[in-house]
Amino acid sequence: MKDCHLINLAGERLLALPSGVLFMERQQALVVSDLHFGKSERNSRRGGPLLPPFETRDTMARLEADIVRTDAKTVVCLGDSFDDTDAGHNLPESDRQWLARLQTGRTWIWVEGNHDPGAMNLGGQHVQEARIGALTLRHIARPGETKEISGHFHPKFTLNARGTRISRRCFVHDDNRVVLPAYGTFTGGMDCLEPELRGLFANDAFAVTTGQEARVFPLPPARSATRPRLRRGSPG
Amino acid sequence: MSPLPPRFHAWFTANGWQAHPHQLAMLEQAALPAVLLIAPTGGGKTLAGFLPSLVELADNPAPGLHTLYISPLKALAADIARNLAKPISDIGLNIRVEDRTGDTSATRKKRQRADPPHILLTTPESLALLLSYEDAPRMFAGLKRVVVDEIHALSESKRGDQLMLCLARLQTLCPNLRRTGLSATVDDPHDIARMFAPHPARCRIIHADPGPAPDITMLDTEEPPPWSGGGGAYAIAAIMEQVRRHKTTLIFHNTRAQAEIFFHKLWLANSEALPIGIHHGSLAREQRERVEAAMVRGDLSAIVCTGSLDLGIDWGDVDLVIQVGAPKNIKRLVQRIGRANHQYDAPSKAILVPANRFEVVECLAALQAVREHDLDGAPRGPGARDVLCQHILITACSGPFDKDRLFDEVTTCGDFSSLAREQFEACFGFVATGGYALRRYDRWQRLVQRPDGLWQLRDPRQASRIRMNIGTIQDADLLKVRMKNRMGGKPLGEVEEHFAASLSHGDTFLIGGRIVRYEGLKEAVVEVSPDAAKRPRVAVYSGTRFSNSTQLSHRILRLLQNGDWPEMPQHTRDWLTRQREISLLPQPDRLLVETFPEGGRQYMCVFGFAGRNAMQTLGLLLTMRMEHSGLHPLGFVATDYATLIWGLDPVVEPGPLFDPVRLREGFENWLAGNAVMKRTFRGVATIAGLIERNSAGLRKSGRQTLFSSDILYDTLLRYDPGHVLMDITRDEALRGLVDFGRIEEMLTRVADNIDHVPLRSPSPLSAPLFLEIGKVAIQGAANEKLLAQEEERMMKSAGLDQFT
Structure with missing residues (x-):
């Protein structure tokens, strides 16, 4: 796990994987957020542009790889797993079967998000929030909350x-909470x-970027008007 | 017998004018279905275009639209409205003229649809929008003529494709519609005529008297131009002298950044405080309008400008045009020179200022070309299919339609006349269902077929969403620049997002000719404050750089063969003579490749003369092949004429590197994952309607709902590489930024004739490349490496390096 970044939160060891999932070592629980399955389906249903309908299988394939890599006993989907409730109901049969295969032999928890309220009849448990070890897992962070x-x-x-401008999805954390990409x-x-x-977040907070390797960067303090800028780009 | 009715004749006479022969010819040919007028700037082109309409509308005109005038510029439409007002009121005509652009008020637009004027002045985008409404047939009923101004400019972009599709639609609504195109001088009028006429009808071409030959020279300066760079700063004193001697001088630059820097330096040298302004596309509208108004009043001695002044608005008494930097394209140069031609019978006066040593040769080649009336131009490609996708959507907005009839209509456009039915079906499939392979989704439908066989939008409410995204102009992601609020919040202009992101607090840069300090980014607006610094710390925001045209490149190669170059300045002659002694001069049908060591590295310089974009692509391909051959290339830099590559090992035998088959192979692999492809895809996907630029409420609801077009590109590349948009993207990149066509042209031109000259040090011709900016480093995992370095540095500077 040399490519991961370890976060200590309330005594729990959390591994931030470069793919964007969080692995709770002690409980062998894999936490993943905002899967947004069925986004292209919802978009077309609502009269928007017809996006390529390949994102669900792409997301699913990456998730499967992470489950295999970590050998997770529990998977927690941290809300907005579906782009909306209908997207969940309309999930094609092949994707349902794929999902069922991933759920076999492990605990699967759907935490409710703002996009996907209500149970979906897709296996697993549906909860408002989950408690694992010392931590609370919910979709939207509560200001002032800790161990979240x-x-x-x-x-x-x-x-x-x-x-060179590089933009990456990232985890953000301080001593009280982690927000997943x-x-x-x-x-x-x-x-x-x-x-x-x-x-x-507190002033001392960090971004952990995804990509080939998880990398950690201190965040500039809140209310700063400028972007973080590290070195001047030379014109050459 | 003059075709001019007595009242019109009297008007000309009263003003002391005589109608130009081409104006009369336009009247005589007014009944033809399509006429194209080629006339230089200042030749009364616009009046020639309108005369037939004014004459037809002279007596008791019936209400309703008679003539539609389309120009590429909103400002031009407003300008024409003013210019037409004079003859209409002088002659006492009862003709209503109105303009309609993005700036027209909503109430007025609504009224125009219900009660159209006789003559409506508009832009291609506004016309497309009008045609998307269900009442279009009623509004355009009775339309007799359409006049397209500056058609040479439109013909070079997708806006032209969109306009031609719209004209085909209009022609269906009004079968007797007559078309008139107005064009500046171009290399191949027949090419534009083919595009413009309803296929297969012929288009009559009328040539106006081109007027006297321009008086065009190259600037003589005491000081020779520098070895590289493009600013022309060395010539400031000489240019200032010219400005002093003329009434109004236009000083053209090839990029906005160069115009800004030059203007700043010119101003510092302006000891007499002559009124000098700056005008370019990145400036705020208010700024530009102020300069334009001052210009029309004749208040300005000089205007430093870019292509934003290229089109035909009458800017007053310009008597000198100065072009700083090699013109890159002869046609554009001729059109710019025409700006100094306010008197039709006087020659325009222009001066070319080479910005560096090599540009002396380029300018000389351009001068010759202008004297010989040898204009350049690439043959027109087929109509853009992403524009066709948008056109199908627009058609669907206006109501149910028949697919076969739409195909027939589309193929009456010259540029779409060879469109294959399968290509049309692919575009239609994309619009109707997304056109994705592997799976068919019932719900994936934007268009549905009705029982009567016609197609319509599945959800009529989509129409407003589609209308918001009409148009083919691709703005780079621009951010507005404003003075910080407590200082008035004055808008100054726009900069590219990429440039804005590279600024940090306290950086100073140039905009609108003044130095400002970066304060911060607030809600997508760059806030700045005035700064007293003499010299900006960050000088450059990028802009597109044109490639030399093929014709100009060939001319330069021929010029280099010309023995002793009596027409060149001494310093340039010495330079070229030295090159001939030490190495060889590049030749049209051979490829000169020099290799030499310098500063511990091994260099290879390839004189391909294929234009900047192609030479850049060649650099990428050659370094890739060198990597495979274990030659350890480290980087390269490209100009219009050469690519300079450096690495750890010397290239002993360059020949095999240029094997066209292997080069093309590498190209196929390289292309797919290339950033240029992603950039091209973004444009294509936006025009075709896969990505929405504007969508009500989306911005407010949170930016996390938007995702980058790169993700769509990667997804299609992985799951559906044969998708029609990928196909269009590929086609376009090959012709545009990648310009592989010109590499092919070069390889064909030189065949096996590669002259390898090993040297002990850089040659006179390759030395200036060492000073070029825009060097490209070859690093496979560059981004990861940069991230890792920055991570370490930042954590260390935050005192946290022991933390991980």
């Missing part, structure tokens, strides 16, 4: 390295310095 894992914001970290293939992101998101 959540998703919802789709955080993204943008860096300017020698004139969105995992779904067709999900955009919110800069983790947006006040709405940055404001949830």
